[in-house]
Amino acid sequence: MTNLIEYEDASADVRAVYDDIMQTRNVDRVNNFWKAIAHHPPTLVCTWHTLKEIMAADGALDPLVKEMIYIAVSVTNGCDYCTASHTAAARRKGLSDAMLGELLAVIGMAHETNALARAWRVPLDD
Amino acid sequence: MTNLIEYEDASADVRAVYDDIMQTRNVDRVNNFWKAIAHHPPTLVCTWHTLKEIMAADGALDPLVKEMIYIAVSVTNGCDYCTASHTAAARRKGLSDAMLGELLAVIGMAHETNALARAWRVPLDD
Amino acid sequence: MTNLIEYEDASADVRAVYDDIMQTRNVDRVNNFWKAIAHHPPTLVCTWHTLKEIMAADGALDPLVKEMIYIAVSVTNGCDYCTASHTAAARRKGLSDAMLGELLAVIGMAHETNALARAWRVPLDD
Amino acid sequence: MTNLIEYEDASADVRAVYDDIMQTRNVDRVNNFWKAIAHHPPTLVCTWHTLKEIMAADGALDPLVKEMIYIAVSVTNGCDYCTASHTAAARRKGLSDAMLGELLAVIGMAHETNALARAWRVPLDD
Amino acid sequence: MTNLIEYEDASADVRAVYDDIMQTRNVDRVNNFWKAIAHHPPTLVCTWHTLKEIMAADGALDPLVKEMIYIAVSVTNGCDYCTASHTAAARRKGLSDAMLGELLAVIGMAHETNALARAWRVPLDD
Amino acid sequence: MTNLIEYEDASADVRAVYDDIMQTRNVDRVNNFWKAIAHHPPTLVCTWHTLKEIMAADGALDPLVKEMIYIAVSVTNGCDYCTASHTAAARRKGLSDAMLGELLAVIGMAHETNALARAWRVPLDD
Known part of the structure; x- marks a missing residue:
């Protein structure tokens, strides 16, 4: 560590x-x-300047959606710290148990079809 | 191929x-x-039964959000076929240029912080 | 290239x-x-000395099984060259269409459960 | 967790x-x-329905071979839980120390040649 | 594309x-x-601001070393574009054939020992 | 374990x-x-014969540079054991805090641009 x-x-x-x-996020640590x-x-x-810019609340995507995208990448990259911290952030922004379950289901399924598409070397659709 | x-x-x-x-998706191929x-x-x-169940329109997450999560995993896994096909699907469900740009920005940033968190071996927050 | x-x-x-x-494999290129x-x-x-040693026909595992393991790793690592060349090698050692289909099915499923196990952070069984 | x-x-x-x-596997938990x-x-x-179908004992591949493929993918994806649980399952199906050693050797070697093939960008053989 | x-x-x-x-790199495109x-x-x-800062020539590491690190990560992540562009950059900064060969050898070997260390679940040294 | x-x-x-x-490295364990x-x-x-050959001190690359390349691959592959052991080795060969900080910064940035290049599917430069 x-x-x-x-x-x-x-x-x-x-x-x-x-x-x-602390000021941007209105937290004390x-x-x-x-x-x-x-x-x-x-x-x-x-890193902070980039994160502040990209994760800003006034972007094209909803802040909770951005946290879910972050979780999807972090799980795929096997980063436990990022998965845990962005899951906590998503919870604070309204992620329910049902949404979390479906999010992880989509992540799992995407892994399977990614592997199958690569394994079968599927040609791009027209 | x-x-x-x-x-x-x-x-x-x-x-x-x-x-x-074809019937579920209302397409002819x-x-x-x-x-x-x-x-x-x-x-x-x-695979079809699972996908039909998980990606169903009446779930806890918006269908466009699920496509974005799918893109995030597919980019991270380096699956070009899946990235292309789910980007096309997301476009049909309303993904704008601004949303796509922000989606890819979040994906890119998550990769960076995933790598930094692993590299520095950051301990979990309390 | x-x-x-x-x-x-x-x-x-x-x-x-x-x-x-060429001599070990009885081929002319x-x-x-x-x-x-x-x-x-x-x-x-x-690399050749290691490969010759590990993939030798008189090991604890059947040569076709070793080729299938090689395919599983190569698909997972996204290495198209290795996937193609070891699939060809497996074909020469007797891999049937039915075996290939099942091999890729196991690979796909393993990806899904790997992702789910990480995403849900499942604790080890006793 | x-x-x-x-x-x-x-x-x-x-x-x-x-x-x-429990009934399919003849276990009590x-x-x-x-x-x-x-x-x-x-x-x-x-997930259970897919796993039950794909891992069924009457398929084209031997059940122990399927467990070894599962281990190969799980090690490559860095999933400790799946590596541990499928190694335990493979042990129950007859995986010996010698087979395990050779399995891990093949996995390790495949990683090296995957990386070399990508790094040198080797063109496909005719 | x-x-x-x-x-x-x-x-x-x-x-x-x-x-x-163009000005920082003294190029015309x-x-x-x-x-x-x-x-x-x-x-x-x-991305440009971060790259300019981190890859600056007056850092703690030699610019050619930084390009080699970039190649190592890009090969491992399977990013052909980045591997090609940073190999070209490294060539301009003095990467010889012998250095490239050794660089790729280290990358290949690291993949093998990474996989073996994970597969055998080696405990940290004291 | x-x-x-x-x-x-x-x-x-x-x-x-x-x-x-022990003799090659002049250590007692x-x-x-x-x-x-x-x-x-x-x-x-x-593995030892290959490592001894590739990591030999009289190669085309400086031994400390080779350790940094090893760290870059190990972080990217998520291998904690290898990251820790090669960081220790690099420290013994002169890696300073400033060099380590810059090394990890390059690794993090490479991950971000790898992901962006793949996500945007950037065509190779002429």
Whole structure:
């Protein structure tokens, strides 16, 4: 495990990002992800700026939909941390048990048909 | 490439699935995916039954959302056929250019943070 | 695409491996895979020696079974070249249409349950 | 971790699947996998029906061979749960230490040649 | 394939990024990657800013080393476009045939030992 | 977890490899990886011979660079054991905190652009 950079031990640059995360999300602490990548401040700055831009609430997609897409990618990539943290975020945005069950069912089925399409080397439809 | 089993060459069991696909989707032909996996009828039958059940329009998730989740998994698994066919399906269900752009942006960003979370071995949040 | 190192252009070290491949397999040419990795002779030598050892006919597993395992990994890794060449090898060792259909069905299903097990984060059984 | 749905807490639909699993396999309990996906009954029903059909003992492939294929995919996808449970199943069907060693050797070698074939972008053989 | 947004058809925002890419790299055209993601300007802007920052020549790692790391990830993820474009970039920065051969050998070997370590579920060393 | 084959319990063939590892690396014990794959001696022998050849210090690439490439592949494949052991090896060869931070930043960024290139299906540059 990586040790984490807490606010009180952070440089001014890192604190500025932590402050922006807390203010943007209206929370009083930042997740471990940010405290880990803060070991390399350019990664922290660039990743947060991109995430803030892409996950902004006023985009073309509903915020809950974006969390579900995030979960789908994270499960497929086998990233337990991201799966857990984005499932928690989706819950806060209204993901019900029924929606979660269906989301995971679609993910599972997509894996099967992805494998079958590759295995049978299916040519593209016209 | 796999050669495809066309309707006129198909067994009665396979034709029954093709008929159900066309009726359920209100189309007059089936995609190459089904014509390829028809080489193994149990796979055709089981996959179609599962897909019909999970992707049904009356589930907990909007049909367009399910197509976007399907795209997210297919891109991550590197399945070009599935990415192309589900993007076409999503287009028919209303996916705009702006939504597609944002969908792919979320997918790209999720890959980056998945990799960073694994690379830094971030511990789960409390 | 990588250009290939043909026998007549190969160094003595590379020719020795090509000769051993042809003799071991009782064929009169080597596959493109070997002609590509011959650009780095230590890779050619080590890979061939390992493959010859592990895929030897007198092991604990039947040679056709080993080819099917190879196909399963290659499909999962999305390697079209390896999928095609090991499917051809399996065909020569007796893989029937029915066996191929069932093999790909198992591969597809394993992908689905792998994804579901990860997505639901199923704890190990006692 | 997902909490598990035990028999006594399950709905009639879920119990019917649990009963069929126990009867088909001649065991007196079901694995955690089924108790987890039971949170979404359609997934439980579809997955079990497909698995029962594809893994049936009277197919074109030997049941132990199918378990080895399952292990190959599960290792490649990084699914620890599935690797462990199908290794246990393969052991019950006769997988010896020597067979397991050779199986994992083939899996490891396939990963290497898959990567080399992709890295060198080897063209398909005629 | 995605159609590409050429300079003459691009908005002012997109042109500004294209200009910065050409100036930073001292070239007179931009790669197709940028012309594709320009369909979603926030992705173009964020990705370029991050790439410019991380791949800058004055970092802790040599620019050629960074290109080799990029190739290693791209081969592993099966991204042909990225493998090809970063191999070309590495060539311009001095990658010799011998270095390329050894790079791909390390990548291939890492895949094998990754698979073996997972398959045998090796516990961490003290 | 796999139980490990310690030196005192190993066969002569296995001990010979352990001895060669310790002598080549100038250490007095071997890592768990070798003690696990020793369950299948041909895998142990072939893997060690290949690794010794490819990772040799007198190759075309610097030993530390090879360790960084190994880390990049291991993170991408999600192999925690290999990531940890090669990070430790890289540390012993001079990897600084700044280099590690930049290495992981490049890995993360490569994942993002790999996904974007695949998602947008970017055609190869001329």
